[in-house]
Amino acid sequence: MLSLLRRAAGVAGLFLLAGTAAADIIVLKSGRKISATNVIEEGDRIYYETSAGRLSIRKALVVRVERGGGLSGGGGYSSGGGSELPVTAPRVDLGEGFDEVRAQAVQNGSINREYLAKLEGEAQGGDEAAGRRVALGHHAAALHLIRKGEVEEAIGHYRRGLTYAPQHLGLLLSISYLHLKQSQYSQALEYVERAKRATPDDPDVFKLAGWAYYGANKMEDAVREWKRSYELRPDSEVEAALEKARRDQEEESQYREGVTRHFNLRYHGGAAPQLAREILRALEEHFRAIESQINYSPPESIGVILYTEQAFQDITSAPAWAGALNDGRIRVPVQGLAALNSELSRVLKHELVHSFIGQKTRNRCPTWINEGIAQWLESKRSGEMAETFVHAYEQYKRVLPLAEMEGTWTGLSPDAAAAYYAWSLAVVEYIVGRYGMGDVERVLERINTEPSGEGAVQGILRMDYSELGVETVKFLKQTYLR
Numbered sequence: 001m002l003s004l005l006r007r008a009a010g011v012a013g014l015f016l017l018a019g020t021a022a023a024d025i026i027v028l029k030s031g032r033k034i035s036a037t038n039v040i041e042e043g044d045r046i047y048y049e050t051s052a053g054r055l056s057i058r059k060a061l062v063v064r065v066e067r068g069g070g071l072s073g074g075g076g077y078s079s080g081g082g083s084e085l086p087v088t089a090p091r092v093d094l095g096e097g098f099d100e101v102r103a104q105a106v107q108n109g110s111i112n113r114e115y116l117a118k119l120e121g122e123a124q125g126g127d128e129a130a131g132r133r134v135a136l137g138h139h140a141a142a143l144h145l146i147r148k149g150e151v152e153e154a155i156g157h158y159r160r161g162l163t164y165a166p167q168h169l170g171l172l173l174s175i176s177y178l179h180l181k182q183s184q185y186s187q188a189l190e191y192v193e194r195a196k197r198a199t200p201d202d203p204d205v206f207k208l209a210g211w212a213y214y215g216a217n218k219m220e221d222a223v224r225e226w227k228r229s230y231e232l233r234p235d236s237e238v239e240a241a242l243e244k245a246r247r248d249q250e251e252e253s254q255y256r257e258g259v260t261r262h263f264n265l266r267y268h269g270g271a272a273p274q275l276a277r278e279i280l281r282a283l284e285e286h287f288r289a290i291e292s293q294i295n296y297s298p299p300e301s302i303g304v305i306l307y308t309e310q311a312f313q314d315i316t317s318a319p320a321w322a323g324a325l326n327d328g329r330i331r332v333p334v335q336g337l338a339a340l341n342s343e344l345s346r347v348l349k350h351e352l353v354h355s356f357i358g359q360k361t362r363n364r365c366p367t368w369i370n371e372g373i374a375q376w377l378e379s380k381r382s383g384e385m386a387e388t389f390v391h392a393y394e395q396y397k398r399v400l401p402l403a404e405m406e407g408t409w410t411g412l413s414p415d416a417a418a419a420y421y422a423w424s425l426a427v428v429e430y431i432v433g434r435y436g437m438g439d440v441e442r443v444l445e446r447i448n449t450e451p452s453g454e455g456a457v458q459g460i461l462r463m464d465y466s467e468l469g470v471e472t473v474k475f476l477k478q479t480y481l482r
Contacts, residue, residue, distance in 0.1 A: 025065070025066040026039060026046065027066060039065055041059065043059075044059050045057065046059050061247070090204040091204060092169075092170035092173060093170065094170055097133065098136050098139075101133055101136040105140040111145075115137065116134075119133050134164035135162070135168045136161075138157040139171060141157045142158050145157065149449050151182065151448065155175055162175070166194075167194075167199075169198055172191050172192070172194055173208065176212070179191065180211050181363065182359070182362035183300060185212045185213075189209070192208050201232060202232070203233035204229075205229075206229035207226065207238055209225040210222045210223075210229060215328060217303035219245055219248055219249050222241075223245050248315065251307075252266050256276070258280055260280050262287050263284070263304055264301050265304045265306070267305070268308055268334075272339075275306075275337055275338060276306065278339060282345050282348055283302075283348055286349040287352065293437060294360065295441050296360045298355060298356055302329075304332070304348075307333045308333065308335040326351045326354040330354075332344070332347060332348065332351070349377065349378045353374040353377050357374075360445075365453075366406035366447075367405060367406060367408065367409055368420065368423070369447075371424045371425075372426075372428030373428055375421065376429055376432060381429060386479070390476050393470075399466075399469030401465075402427065405420055405424065426472050426475075427472045428440065430475040431443075434475065439461065443460045443461070446460055
């Protein structure tokens with residue numbers, strides 16, 4: 001990361017981050033995309049060029065190459081915390097009567113609680129049809145709340161509906177899916193197991209069970225569930241998930257394992273056991289520190305994988321400048337290390353912050369906030385880049401666009417990624433310096449209920465992205481350029 005920031009300091013035209021020349025997009029089976037040039041297929045590998053140099057990837061990991069579909073100088077990568085669940089919502093067959101119930105349950109943009117209470121009253125005698133109408137009413141209310149971003153309340157409605165229709169497959173699948181979207185794998189498993197008992201041969205049940213086990217770092221169970229789902233109904237999402245899980249399973253088949261209260265560590269057999277023990281101790285220390293700083297404790301165990309350099313590149317498809325990856329599990333190359341050093345400890349803390357934020361915000365956190373907090377909590381500061389950002393603002397009256405930094409950074413060149421990292425750190429450093437870590441915590445909480453990162457920032461800091469950028473420049477000038 002340090003080398004990236006140094007490169008960013010010398011980038012000419014910092015605010016013209018990406019070129020416009022056409023490049024190719026390598027689409028991976030994992031769902032990631034690599035923007036690159038000079039893509040050539042040779043044997044069982046695909047070779048390509050990025051700003052990080054000439055790289056290659058196994059052809060078996062690639063879905064297709066889209067010619068002329070990206071920005072030159074790509075090969076971007078983001079180490080964001082916890083990837084968005086690459087699976088669509090389950091198909092829910094609500095049967096007849098749902099439209100009628102929904103029209104009564106949600107009226108004029110609000111939930112009709114009197115109507116829901118009426119349905120519940122009619123079901124008190126245990127009538128199955130009345131119980132089903134209660135389930136439909138609460139499903140309609142939950143869908144309304146999901147559209148507003150109020151996921152916890154939606155889950156509450158599903159739970160309420162299940163008390164009247166405990167075997168309703170639609171509700172069981174829906175609540176399982178919501179828990180998965182929030183990285184709450186244990187809760188998701190509870191409901192998919194109930195769904196299995198209610199409907200033993202539904203492919204969506206096994207599909208969601210696979211994701212629950214995968215998130216819980218139980219690879220063999222995940223593969224078993226996805227195999228069963230695919231047998232019941234061929235599905236491209238299940239096929240891609242199976243391919244990803246099998247790659248992990250093949251690579252990790254000879255790995256050793258270490259488990260602590262909060263972590264499930266797997267490491268290459270050639271790595272020193274002493275290194276693994278030191279890493280687990282460091283992770284537990286970092287866990288306690290981060291837990292205190294953002295006032296949150298992830299309920300799920302966090303998976304950590306230690307790779308050789310080649311295995312890291314093959315499995316993650318990360319470019320050469322990437323030091324680690326967090327896609328729900330923390331993946332770190334440690335080849336050649338016999339003991340924990342300060343740089344590896346820093347990387348582990350950075351990636352662990354992503355795990356905390358991913359679970360705290362249900363994987364909804366904008367990338368710039370996620371990366372800015374991770375850097376700040378690993379004790380990076382903006383002194384090195386302050387003059388560059390201040391000079392750029394004074395010359396062009398512009399700051400880097402936070403709105404464009406909310407989504408994935410995949411496809412950025414190393415120089416552009418370096419600038420994004422640096423600006424993210426600067427903005428978070430300003431927020432902490434001006435308002436305190438408590439407001440950062442409140443922004444993270446607000447993300448769960450706001451449709452956008454800017455809305456969350458405005459709700460807590462009372463300023464939009466443009467104002468936040470200008471205030472950050474002022475902060476950098478006052479703090480570092482006196």
